[in-house]
Amino acid sequence: MPIRNRRHTVERDGGDLTIWHGHDAAQQQRALFVLSFRQRDELAAVLSRAGWRVVAARRADGLRQRVAASGTAIAIVDARGAIDDGIAATAELARIAGHGDALLVLVSRGDVDRLGALHDAGATHFVVSPIAGEVLLQAVRSAERHVLRMGGGWHDPAAGAGAPLGWRHDAERGSLQLTPALAEATGFAETSDPRTLLRALGPDGRQPALAAIRRLTEQLPATAFAHDLPGLGRVVQHVARDAHSGRLHALVEPLARVGDIGAVVREALGSVRDHAGAARWLDRRIEAGERPGVRVLAVSGVDPINRQQGRVVGDMLLRAVERRIEQAVRDAGVARATLARLGGTAFAVLLPHGADAGLEAAVAQALARPFVAGSAVVSLGLRQAVVLAEPGEDGAALILRGQGGLPGGRADDGPRRAPAGDADGLSGEVGRAIDRGEIAILFQPQVDLLSGRIVGVEALARWAHPDRGELGAELLFAAAGQARLSARLSAHVQQLAMRIAAAWDAPLSRLRLSINVTAEDVAQHDFAETLLAAAAASGFPRDRLTVEITESGLITELGEAAGLLATLRRAGCRVAIDDFGTGYSSLAYLKALPLDYLKLDRRLTQDIVGSHRDRVVVRGVIDMARSLDLTVIAEGVETVEQRDALATEGCQLYQGFLCAEPLTVPALAALLG
Structure with missing residues (x-):
């Protein structure tokens, strides 16, 4: 040119x-x-x-x-x-x-x-x-x-x-050549030992450099990373691998220092936790000898909004409820209290000392005012119950007792969990269902937002019950939990998904496969070795396998979880943290765990088209993930507006009904064909 x-x-x-x-x-x-x-x-x-x-x-x-x-x-x-x-x-x-x-x-x-x-x-x-x-x-x-x-x-x-600042690395010759300008600026020789330069960068520069080089593939022939370079200060290195010679080439650009993205996100996320995070919060205080309390709140009137205007509007309404409860807690002056979303329309205010004088009236008054939900103005109902920890009671039991103490039954669209009675009644059939081949696998596509191509799938379990018809994974795993068969069911689903995917022909054979991991899986000290052996037996390639683990699936000791996940990554697998954004403690996982993907919880996905404040939070999460070299996947994308807004904010992949519901293999092949 x-x-x-x-x-x-x-x-x-x-x-x-x-x-x-x-x-x-x-x-x-x-x-x-x-x-x-x-x-x-x-x-x-x-x-x-x-x-x-x-x-x-x-x-x-x-x-x-x-x-x-x-x-x-x-x-x-x-x-x-x-x-x-x-x-x-x-x-x-x-x-x-x-x-x-x-x-x-x-x-x-x-x-x-x-x-x-x-x-x-x-x-x-x-x-x-x-x-x-x-x-x-x-x-x-x-x-x-x-x-x-x-x-x-x-x-x-x-x-x-x-003059240009750059370098070239020839792995076969073991040589690293610097342009004269880069050598002069840094004080290094024009022909240098790569190991000497890596040591000079220190761990803060060496780790992003090696991570960037590992990212280079045929699909990603160029990338960039930022670090401090002696003699130049903060720089960005633009690295590319030559397809013919295999050599690495880089251009180096001086930059100003970037701010603390994590600090912005921590401020934006506040203290809202999920059910598992709430139980852990209570457990820590019980172990410290305190007697915490829980005020459980059940909101009614949201289900009609979900039916009439869709789940997106309903979840935006619940975010507004969440903000009002937070404000009521502050107005009531309850020291060190924190808010949790238990699921569906159930919330809990966690009380470190069991005291919440004035909070009942403050919350009732805050939620008594009408809400705007899409095109409607609605009034919501509220039921409350407060309980204090008893000797020998853990956090999960305390929350359950609080929910049981609510007057008048549960909220109209309460926690989206399988009714305990259904799980109890089905628990005796789970083992037979596994043995009889009643467990089926559906695959939900994951789409590249830039190209529009389907690049992967998540495997999701379904129970083809002979009497009740198809049952979802939530009820299936709840029944398995009651029967103490969670680990067996999880292993069966993982192995079945890998066997099915290993037999795929083109174009399915190029797709990544994501499988889910449960808390019981993580608790097994030999889980990584067991899963890798199952992958080998199935014939599915490890370099196309992603293990998805939710916040609630991580054991309290993050060091053990980090070691397990590191073993999987060294074997070629990739690791995703699922449902990110459901709790403040998610930030600790980003620091402690070896991750490749961050999956935005569907609530954050829906917030992308919410208020300006909501969008700022989602943008902060995406920016933070990308600064840590994580690929961001948005779950629950249902509209073109959500998809386009996520692409604008830098999200790379999405899954949800906008592309397709979970599909059988023939339906998936037809979609790609």
């Missing part, structure tokens, strides 16, 4: 690192600069696979200098979810654009009214979401044609002559 380049750039020539100068850059491989505040890696991967050399950034710091140094006449600004920042970046780049340069801007569908502002800022091309990979590539080809016809070459009079 004839680029009038006035600076040095770093390029590949037959797999070697070459420094091009001036007009010789006309011979270089096609280059792109990408600024994406939320989907840098996804865009870079799509463009790299199409043959582009990509320099990608998440921040607009030093934008003009970075684009000028990239050696490209095409820049992409991804303004989805950050329209004001996108307009500002577009205007900044327009100041240094030559006559034939192309400035392509990606825009969310909800921001099409700002296209005029982007055009005035200097954009030459637009694409409006949702953006499939092929659509993006055609838009870039259009921008390339513009450059070819007009001629172009970004330049920045204030940028200086800046």
Whole structure:
């Protein structure tokens, strides 16, 4: 591509690192600069696979200098979810654009009214979401044609002559070569021992460097990581593996330091816990010799909203209830109290000292005011009961006793759990169901948000009961728990799913398979070895297997769980934390556990189209996960609006009824075919 380049750039020539100068850059491989505040890696991967050399950034710091140094006449600004920042970046780049340069801007569908502002800022091309990979590539080809016809070459009079900072690693020769500018800036030799440089980076730099290199695959040929580099400060390294030579190449960009994303998310998430987190909170206080209490709250009147306006509106209503309860607790002045969502429309206020003077009246008054739910104004009912811990009672038993003390039975759409009576009545049949082959597996697709392709499935159990028809996994596992057969059932479901998937032909044979792990599984010291042996026996490849573990499935001792999961990862499996966002303690798991995927709980998925405050929380969770190099999967996506909003915020995968319900193998094959 004839680029009038006035600076040095770093390029590949037959797999070697070459420094091009001036007009010789006309011979270089096609280059792109990408600024994406939320989907840098996804865009870079799509463009790299199409043959582009990509320099990608998440921040607009030093934008003009970075684009000028990239050696490209095409820049992409991804303004989805950050329209004001996108307009500002577009205007900044327009100041240094030559006559034939192309400035392509990606825009969310909800921001099409700002296209005029982007055009005035200097954009030459637009694409409006949702953006499939092929659509993006055609838009870039259009921008390339513009450059070819007009001629172009970004330049920045204030940028200086800046020689490129980069390196090349040849694994066969064991050599690492630095560009002269990088060697001069860091004080390292131009030809260095890779191990010496890794040691010099320290653990904070060495770990992200090795993690980034391990991420490189045929599907992800380029990636980036940030760290502190001696002599340069905070930098981003853009790393790519040459498909022909296998060598690694990197461009190094100096950056400003980033803030503490985790602190923002911790502040936003507050103290709301789930059922399991509430029980653990109470257990800790009981073990400390305290006598905590629980005020259980059952809300009624939500079920009609779910039926009339859908589950999304119903869950938004429950979030509003949650906020009012939190405010009532603060107004009542109950010290160190915390709120838990027990499931469905049941809540609990956890009381460290068992005292909640004035809280009953404060909560009743807060929920007495009408709520706006979609197109309706509704009034909700409330029942309350308070209990104090008795000697020998644990947290789970205390919560159960509080729920049993509610006046007038349970809420109209109470906790979405199998009725205890149903589980009791079926418990004697679980063993026979396993032996008779009544347990079936359905597969729910997981979709890449950028390309729209189905890339994986989650295996979900169903019970084909001879008398009652199909029963869901919740009732099945509740009955197994009553019969003390949870571990046997879980192993059966895992093995059955792997055997079925191992027999798949193309196109199913390329899909990842996710299987669920229970608390009983984690408690078994030899579980990792047992699961790996089952995978080997089934013939399903470990490198396409993902183990999903929920917050409630993790044992109290995170060290043991971390060791178990690390064993699975070393064997080639991947690990996901499921239902993330149901409790504050989830943050501790991100620090302690070796993870690859974070699955957003469906409540967070639905919050993405809620209030501005809700969306900020979801955005914070996604940003935090991505800063930890985790792939984000959204569960329970039911609408196009949810899908597009999640894509805008940087979520990579989704599953839910928008794509498909859990499917049989023939139905799944038909969907992919």
